[in-house]
Structures are given as C-alpha cells and as structure tokens.
Amino acid sequence: MSAALALDDVAIRFGGVQAVDGVTFTVDQGDFVGLIGPNGAGKTTLIRIIAGLLRPDRGRVRLSDIDVTGDATAARVRRGLALTHQIVRPFREMTVLDNVVLGAGYRCTSNPFRAMMHVERSRENERAAHILGQVGLSGTEGKLAGSLPLGQMKRLEVARALAVDPRVILLDEPLAGLNHTEASKQVETIGEVHAQGITVVLVEHNLEEVMRICRRLIVLNNGRVIGDGEPREVMADPVVHDAYVGGGMVTHAEG
Amino acid sequence: MSAYDVSIVSIIGINVILAVSLNMISGFCGQISLGHGAFFGAGAYAAALTMVGSGSVPLAIVAALIAGSVLGIIVGFASLRVRTDFLAVTTIGVNFLFVGFVRKQTWLGGEMGVSGIPATGLGAAGNMAMILLFAAATIALSFYISRSWMGFAFRAVGEDEGAAATLGINAGAYKLAAFGIGTALAGLAGGLYAFFTQFITPDAFDFIFSVMLMAMVVIGGIGSTWGVVVAAVGLTLLPEAIRFVNDYRLLVFGGLLVLVIRLAPGGLATLMQNLLLRTRRS
Numbered sequence: 375m376s377a378a379l380a381l382d383d384v385a386i387r388f389g390g391v392q393a394v395d396g397v398t399f400t401v402d403q404g405d406f407v408g409l410i411g412p413n414g415a416g417k418t419t420l421i422r423i424i425a426g427l428l429r430p431d432r433g434r435v436r437l438s439d440i441d442v443t444g445d446a447t448a449a450r451v452r453r454g455l456a457l458t459h460q461i462v463r464p465f466r467e468m469t470v471l472d473n474v475v476l477g478a479g480y481r482c483t484s485n486p487f488r489a490m491m492h493v494e495r496s497r498e499n500e501r502a503a504h505i506l507g508q509v510g511l512s513g514t515e516g517k518l519a520g521s522l523p524l525g526q527m528k529r530l531e532v533a534r535a536l537a538v539d540p541r542v543i544l545l546d547e548p549l550a551g552l553n554h555t556e557a558s559k560q561v562e563t564i565g566e567v568h569a570q571g572i573t574v575v576l577v578e579h580n581l582e583e584v585m586r587i588c589r590r591l592i593v594l595n596n597g598r599v600i601g602d603g604e605p606r607e608v609m610a611d612p613v614v615h616d617a618y619v620g621g622g623m624v625t626h627a628e629g
Numbered sequence: 630m631s632a633y634d635v636s637i638v639s640i641i642g643i644n645v646i647l648a649v650s651l652n653m654i655s656g657f658c659g660q661i662s663l664g665h666g667a668f669f670g671a672g673a674y675a676a677a678l679t680m681v682g683s684g685s686v687p688l689a690i691v692a693a694l695i696a697g698s699v700l701g702i703i704v705g706f707a708s709l710r711v712r713t714d715f716l717a718v719t720t721i722g723v724n725f726l727f728v729g730f731v732r733k734q735t736w737l738g739g740e741m742g743v744s745g746i747p748a749t750g751l752g753a754a755g756n757m758a759m760i761l762l763f764a765a766a767t768i769a770l771s772f773y774i775s776r777s778w779m780g781f782a783f784r785a786v787g788e789d790e791g792a793a794a795t796l797g798i799n800a801g802a803y804k805l806a807a808f809g810i811g812t813a814l815a816g817l818a819g820g821l822y823a824f825f826t827q828f829i830t831p832d833a834f835d836f837i838f839s840v841m842l843m844a845m846v847v848i849g850g851i852g853s854t855w856g857v858v859v860a861a862v863g864l865t866l867l868p869e870a871i872r873f874v875n876d877y878r879l880l881v882f883g884g885l886l887v888l889v890i891r892l893a894p895g896g897l898a899t900l901m902q903n904l905l906l907r908t909r910r911s
Contacts, residue, residue: 425795451797463792465785476785480797482778486806489778538797 377439378403378542378573379455384423384433385597393419394430395597401575403438403541406568408588408605409577412617416597417577418460421546424575425457426450438541452484456540458531460547460577466520470511473519473530474502477537502537509533509563525556532563542573549580561587585609593617635753639825641865642760643818646767648845648861649854650814653771655843656852657780658807659787660708664720665842667727668812670834672697672819674731677743677829684747690820697816698809700727705808709801724836731831742830749824760821767814771854774810783807784852837879844882848889850898859897 379401386394394416401407411417422428424435426447434443437453445453464473476483478498483489506512509529514522519530528548535543548564549557561583568574578584584591584605591608593601601614608614630638651665675696679689700723707719731737738744749756774780782803785793790800823829841864849860864882868875893900 427791446799447791447794448797448799451795457795459792459795463789465788465792467788468784472781476781476798477796479778479781483782483796483798485799486779486782486803489782489803490774490806492778493773493776495778495781534796 376403377401377436378405379424379575380434380436380439381420381424382434382436384420384430384435386419386423386428386430392597394423396433397594397597397599398433399592399599399602401542401573403573404571406574406587406589407576408584408591409575409594410579410581410584410591411594415594415617417594418546419597420594421457421544421577424544425455451538451540452480454539454541455544456535456538456542457544458528458535458546458548460550462524462527462531464519464522464527464530464534466518468519469515470506470517470519470522470530471499471502471515474505474533474537475499477534478502478505480538502533505533505536508536508566510559525552525560528552528556528560529563532560532567536567536572540572542575543567545574545576545578547578548576549578549583557583630754632753635757636825637866637869639753639757639760639821641862642757642764643822643825644842644845644865645764645858645861646760646814646818646821647842648849648857649767649771650811650818651842652846652849652852652854652857653774653783653814654807654811655846656857657775657783657787658804659783660804660807661713661717661843662704662720662808662811663717663836663839663843664704664722664724664727665812665815666834666836666839667724668697668701668815669819669822669838670727670731670831671700672816673823673829673834674737674743674819675816676820676823677746678737680746680823681743686749686751686824689823690817693816693820693823694813695816697819698813701808701812701815702805704812705805708804708808721836721839724834724839728831728835731834738830740831742828743823744828746823746827746829748827756821756824760825763817763821767817768854768858770814775854779803779806841878841882844886848885848896850896850900853896853898856896856898856901 377400381397381399384394384397397420409417423430426445434441437455440453442450442453475495475498478501482492506515509532511526511529548560552560565587588605591605592599593608593614595617600617601608601611647669655661672693676689676693679692704723708716711719732740782798785798786800786803793800845860845864846857850856868878874881889896
C-alpha cells in the first residue's frame with residue numbers, strides 16, 4: 375500500500391516551547407487514523423503543519439510521496455488533501471450550495487486567468503447537490519450558509535472538504551459542540567466517506583467515538599508520538615494511560 | 630448637445646470607469662483601496678507623455694493601461710502582507726506618495742502638470758463617444774467577471790482567505806489579479822481624462838478624489854455593478870445640479886457616506902432589491 379500522508383521527523387518550536395518534537399508517521403491509502411492526545415500535546419500545531427498553515431523548523435511533509443513541505447495550503451489541496459476547521463468557517467454570505475460548488479469547481483479556479491475564462495457551472499452545481507445529499511443536507515441548498523445551525527454547519531464543512539475530490543481528508547474535531555444525536559449522525563457520515571476509499575485522519579476529543587470508528591490511533595504527548603497502533607492495544611499501554619489520566623491517578627487506582 | 634453637456638457626459642463616463650474598476654477590487658475581492666486616484670493619475674501621466682511624444686491615441690491608451698496596472702500590481706503585493714484596515718491605510722499612503730512624487734518631478738511638469746497635450750483629432754463629441762464606449766466595455770467586463778468563476782473566487786477571498794485556501798483557491802493570486810485588472814482600468818480612465826482635458830495637474834489625482842470614488846462604490850452598494858454605475862452618475866451630476874452641493878462637496882458626500890453605512894450598509898443596490906421584493910410580495 376502506498377503512503378497517502380507521511381511525516382518525517384517534523385519539529386517546530388515557539389519561543390521556549392518545543393510544540394512538536396520530531397514526529398514521524400505514515401498513513402496508508404485507505405486507512406482511518408485517529409490523532410489524539412491531551413490538551414497541549416501538539417495536535418493542533420501538527421494539524422496546522424500538515425495543512426500548510428505553519429512551516430516546520432525541520433522535517434518533511436509528503437502527500438502521496440510528493441514533498442509538499444514548502445507548499446501553501448491551496449497547493450496541498452490540489453494535491454489531494456482536504457481539511458475541515460475545528461471552528462466552522464463557511465462563506466456565510468453565500469448559499470449552502472454555492473459553498474460546495476466553489477469547492478467542486480477547483481479545476482476552474484486553479485488560477486485567476488483560467489477562472490476568468492469559465493462561466494458555466496451546471497456540472498459543479500449537480501455535483502455539489504449530490505455531495506450535500508451524501509452528508510444529509512438536502513433541502514438546505516438555497517439557504518444562506520450563515521443561517522444554518524451548528525450541527526448542519528459542521529456537515530457543510532465535511533461537504534466542502536469532499537467537493538475537492540480528496541485522497542486524504544483531515545478532520546479537526548468534527549464532533550466538537552454537537553449533541554449526541556448530531557454527533558452519531560456525523561460519525562456515520564465520516565464512516566461513509568471512508569467507505570468511498572478516502573483516507574481519513576481524525577483529530578477528536580471524544581475518545582469513545584474515536585475508539586469506535588478508528589482503525590489506528592496515534593497518540594501525541596509533549597510534541598512526541600507516544601503510542602501508535604490498534605486502538606485497544608494503544609489505550610492499554612501504560613505510557614499512554616499515564617499521559618491521559620496522569621501518573622498519580624494510576625497509583626491511586628492501584629492502591 | 631452643448632459643449633457643457635458633452636463635457637459633463639465625458640466626466641460621467643470617466644467616473645463610471647473609475648467607480649466600477651474600484652468596485653472590482655473592493656467590492657468583488659474585498660480589498661479596500663483608498664488610493665484609486667494614484668492609478669488614475671499614473672494612467673493620465675503615461676497617456677499625456679505618450680501623446681506629447683508620439684501623438685498616437687492607441688499607443689497612449691496602451692501606455693495608460695500598463696502604467697495603471699504596473700503600479701496596481703506593486704500595491705497588490707502589499708495586499709498579500711497587510712489586510713483590511715491596514716491595507717486601506719497603506720493605499721492612502723500610496724496615493725499621497727504618488728502626488729508628492731509627481732509634484733517634485735520636473736519631467737512630469739511638477740506642480741504645473743502637463744499642458745498642451747495634443748488633441749486626439751476626434752473632437753469633443755468624438756472623445757465623448759470613445760469614453761462612453763470604454764465605459765460600456767468596463768461595465769460589460771464587470772458583469773462578466775461577476776458571473777465567471779473568477780468573480781466567484783473573488784467573493785470567497787473577500788469573505789475568508791483561509792477558508793478559500795482550503796478549497797484550493799490561491800488567495801494571493803486572486804488579489805493580485807483584482808488589483809491588476811481594476812488598476813489597469815483606472816489607468817485607462819486616466820488616459821481618457823488626459824485626452825478630454827488636454828491638461829493635467831497632480832491635484833486631480835489626490836486622496837480626496839479617491840475618497841469620492843469610494844463614496845460612489847459604497848453609496849451604490851459595494852459589490853453591485855449596477856448600483857455603483859447609478860451612484861457614479863448621480864454623484865457626478867449632483868454637484869452640477871445643486872449649487873450648494875458643489876460648494877460643500879466633501880460635507881455632502883461625507884454625510885451621505887455616513888448615512889448609507891449607518892442605515893443601509895448594502896447601499897442603493899440593496900435598497901432597490903428590498904423594494905422590489907416588497908412590491909412583488911404585496
């Protein structure tokens with residue numbers, strides 16, 4: 375299996391804090407990986423490095439074996455990476471449909487001159503409507519994106535990410551802020567995304583859901599990978615357990 | 630048509646080109662520029678010098694387009710670094726720099742400007758027709774861009790650059806394109822202005838003029854081509870029709886600007902739209 379996403383000794387330092395300290399891992403095409411860790415472990419920083427919002431001090435980021443370390447976000451998206459934001463960022467003034475159409479038209483928007491030569495968007499409209507159906511947002515096409523409730527906005531983020539035909543999709547806390555029903559619907563949608571053959575990397579605090587849906591867990595702590603493997607085995611590892619629950623708690627439990 | 634009518638219509642045409650081109654930068658792509666007068670001036674000087682040197686109208690028009698867009702793309706690079714209010718302040722600085730620079734250049738005529746620009750040979754009415762033709766072309770281009778994927782991507786960049794990037798849109802390239810196209814048209818307007826007056830001074834391109842252009846865009850409805858055209862025509866005619874407005878031009882325009890921002894942020898375009906919706910419903 376080829377690597378969809380590979381990090382090689384990635385590190386970044388902010389002032390006196392080594393936020394990410396030599397992270398190396400490879401995600402195979404078609405895998406479903408959960409990236410977890412306690413607060414301050416460096417998850418968000420790592421996500422920002424993968425997304426191209428931060429440039430690491432050292433190390434390489436590869437997408438499908440192509441080095442993208444020096445590329446900006448837009449260029450990485452064109453190499454098959456899609457991402458959703460933890461805090462939803464739809465284009466509020468546009469309709470729900472247009473939010474997705476814009477993503478579906480990524481071939482037309484590759485540069486301004488190409489974009490200027492293209493007007494027709496019926497094909498992209500159809501594709502966007504299809505994707506909205508997939509994530510369960512049929513019927514909201516004509517609404518302004520800013521008027522949707524949070525649960526639907528979170529799904530709109532997923533729909534937009536799907537619109538760019540990604541090979542790898544990076545989901546930054548897609549369940550945060552959702553109630554139980556909304557969260558389980560969202561999990562179902564993510565499962566369907568994976569079933570289409572798209573590689574999923576999920577950053578999530580909701581451990582219960584992560585354990586249920588991920589095939590592999592990567593655990594970060596203090597900017598390092600402290601656990602990597604099958605979810606149940608990883609969580610059974612005392613090092614991981616300590617990082618999550620704290621050493622003191624474990625002793626108490628044993629005593 | 631009297632000579633007065635011809636000159637008023639010519640000025641309206643030039644202001645329409647300026648307001649519509651500023652709307653492409655600030656309305657479509659969300660990059661607030663308060664220095665549009667500088668690009669207008671760059672085009673005017675380029676056309677004036679070309680006319681003095683060669684007397685060729687087509688060459689002067691090309692020179693005006695190029696001068697406007699070259700300066701515009703340089704300022705566009707600033708938009709990659711500074712955003713929103715800071716970009717607005719930077720463009721104000723560019724406008725002051727432009728006027729201050731031109732004033733001190735003997736080869737540009739200094740304070741006295743460039744006079745004795747050769748006539749185009751089309752006559753006043755011919756010039757007016759040419760200006761109206763270019764104004765119509767500018768409006769058509771604006772509508773086309775708004776409908777194209779370029780306009781679509783502009784709106785995304787204007788609303789949220791980060792979110793646009795996650796859809797594979799290179800925000801920087803689009804901002805440069807907006808500046809390049811908008812300022813080339815401002816340069817064109819400058820060239821037409823030089824043909825029309827045959828005499829230019831630095832004062833015509835100052836910051837106050839840039840603010841008037843932004844007032845036309847905001848009052849018309851930022852982002853709406855029709856609204857901006859109507860506002861450009863109206864605000865050019867108003868000082869001619871009402872003596873008081875001419876005497877207190879800045880006061881009236883400033884007051885209108887405040888009223889629109891406070892009461893109808895969408896400008897004339899949104900007001901009309903709401904009115905239409907209401908009449909259709911009743």
